[in-house]
Amino acid sequence: QLIQDNTPPANINRYLSSLRKFGEYLVKEKLVKENPVDGLSNMSLVKLNINPLENILNLFSKYLFQQKINPVTIKNYLSDVRKFLSFLLETNPDKISTKPWQIFENDIDEYISKLNDIVSASPASINRFFSSLKRFFLWAKDSGYIKNMPFSKNESLKPFPKEFYL
Numbered sequence: 001q002l003i004q005d006n007t008p009p010a011n012i013n014r015y016l017s018s019l020r021k022f023g024e025y026l027v028k029e030k031l032v033k034e035n036p037v038d039g040l041s042n043m044s045l046v047k048l049n050i051n052p053l054e055n056i057l058n059l060f061s062k063y064l065f066q067q068k069i070n071p072v073t074i075k076n077y078l079s080d081v082r083k084f085l086s087f088l089l090e091t092n093p094d095k096i097s098t099k100p101w102q103i104f105e106n107d108i109d110e111y112i113s114k115l116n117d118i119v120s121a122s123p124a125s126i127n128r129f130f131s132s133l134k135r136f137f138l139w140a141k142d143s144g145y146i147k148n149m150p151f152s153k154n155e156s157l158k159p160f161p162k163e164f165y166l
Contacts, residue, residue: 080132
């Protein structure tokens with residue numbers, strides 16, 4: 001069920017680790033004779049048959065760790081990017097089905113509009129989202145997933161005007 005729900009592989013492996021520790025506890029406390037989860041090992045990405053987006057996000061995550069980015073920032077980046085890419089998969093899967101992806105500034109604008117329609121995202125949330133996407137697309141360009149940035153590399157991203165949030 002976890003695999004079908006697209007649970008990230010790291011989460012699945014944490015669950016498995018918890019089960020192994022619980023099995024050790026049961027044996028230690030003599031509640032069972034044998035560890036019921038003995039031999040249960042972590043799943044590899046191949047065994048998990050994860051969707052391509054999760055594989056890409058895992059590669060992006062490794063890159064961020066190599067860059068010594070704060071783990072909380074990495075978590076936020078991955079969450080924001082996952083939501084955006086999931087939105088693209090729902091609305092126009094052809095944009096990211098083959099390399100190079102065909103993602104443009106209007107795709108980002110459309111997603112921001114959706115965010116505001118659903119949750120009335122604050123300017124700070126929008127700016128965090130832009131920061132996450134900018135970092136992701138810089139990596140994606142260097143990695144060959146996109147040819148052109150959906151926004152200028154050197155231009156700072158400008159949030160919508162204040163009246164947009166009212």
